[in-house]
Amino acid sequence: MAPEVESNPAAAKTFKTILDGIEKIPALPVVLNKILNVLEDPKSNVAGVSHLIKTDQAMSIRILKIVNSSYYGFSRQISTINQAIVILGFNAVKSLALSATVVQIFGTRGGDGFDLPGFWEHSIAAGVFADVVARRVNYPLPEECFCAAILHGVGKLILDQYLHDPFVQAVAAAKKRRIFLQKAEQEILGIDHCRAGAMLAEKWNLPLQLQECIRYYPHPEHAKINKVQVALVHVGDYAAREMVCGDPGDTAKPHLSDSAKTILKLTAGDVDDLIRNAEKELSKVEDILSTLSE
Numbered sequence: 001m002a003p004e005v006e007s008n009p010a011a012a013k014t015f016k017t018i019l020d021g022i023e024k025i026p027a028l029p030v031v032l033n034k035i036l037n038v039l040e041d042p043k044s045n046v047a048g049v050s051h052l053i054k055t056d057q058a059m060s061i062r063i064l065k066i067v068n069s070s071y072y073g074f075s076r077q078i079s080t081i082n083q084a085i086v087i088l089g090f091n092a093v094k095s096l097a098l099s100a101t102v103v104q105i106f107g108t109r110g111g112d113g114f115d116l117p118g119f120w121e122h123s124i125a126a127g128v129f130a131d132v133v134a135r136r137v138n139y140p141l142p143e144e145c146f147c148a149a150i151l152h153g154v155g156k157l158i159l160d161q162y163l164h165d166p167f168v169q170a171v172a173a174a175k176k177r178r179i180f181l182q183k184a185e186q187e188i189l190g191i192d193h194c195r196a197g198a199m200l201a202e203k204w205n206l207p208l209q210l211q212e213c214i215r216y217y218p219h220p221e222h223a224k225i226n227k228v229q230v231a232l233v234h235v236g237d238y239a240a241r242e243m244v245c246g247d248p249g250d251t252a253k254p255h256l257s258d259s260a261k262t263i264l265k266l267t268a269g270d271v272d273d274l275i276r277n278a279e280k281e282l283s284k285v286e287d288i289l290s291t292l293s294e
Contacts, residue, residue, distance in 0.1 A: 032098065
């Protein structure tokens with residue numbers, strides 16, 4: 001437990017509530033954990049990974065639906081997991097499997113006070129923009145940015161589920177005062193969604209650089225393992241806000257971090273140009289959301 005939490009009894013109680021809640025969240029499917037581990041092995045091959053995925057029929061179906069969605073726009077139908085892996089690569093398939101699984105665990109239908117469909121629309125739009133910008137700056141693993149940006153706000157789902165009333169208060173305060181949700185959460189709950197999401201990512205034993213993206217996306221300069229990927233997720237979130245895609249939980253004026261610009265060696269004008277050029281990709285967000293939520 002962090003020192004600032006230990007010294008604050010209210011925050012310590014909140015922290016424990018989140019920890020207890022995270023223990024109740026289902027573990028990632030065994031098959032997905034095996035996939036994540038196998039794909040980290042340089043000796044892994046298409047046949048082995050394909051066999052693993054096919055042992056989970058629901059996961060196989062979801063991956064193939066995403067691969068055949070308008071997001072990829074292939075001219076021919078991809079009918080097998082083997083084809084998907086060969087065409088997209090190991091990392092893309094891993095990212096699709098992880099993204100689809102998390103959406104399935106939390107669902108896409110929300111209750112009062114928090115717009116869950118809007119949350120996922122924002123998250124997927126952030127993923128689309130992060131992917132596009134990653135490709136423009138020649139980042140070698142753009143599909144990992146896509147996945148990380150989709151999951152960047154997962155901590156909001158934990159706060160909504162296990163600290164619903166104060167979280168809804170934070171959302172209302174953030175929108176009324178036009179401040180970032182993270183600030184309102186810290187004021188009202190004593191902890192924010194970035195920290196809560198990172199706790200879940202740690203419990204699930206997700207890759208460390210993905211944990212960093214969830215924890216530090218508002219402030220990429222704090223990342224230690226992969227500042228570039230965290231900065232790309234930050235830009236994805238900024239772009240989704242700038243284009244008013246979905247509902248991030250607040251109405252604050254989008255802010256592009258100076259550190260993100262420095263890390264990516266881009267100016268604000270460069271980022272705005274990239275966003276405008278990627279605007280046409282937004283038509284694919286609804287298709288991805290409907291596919292992931294089936």
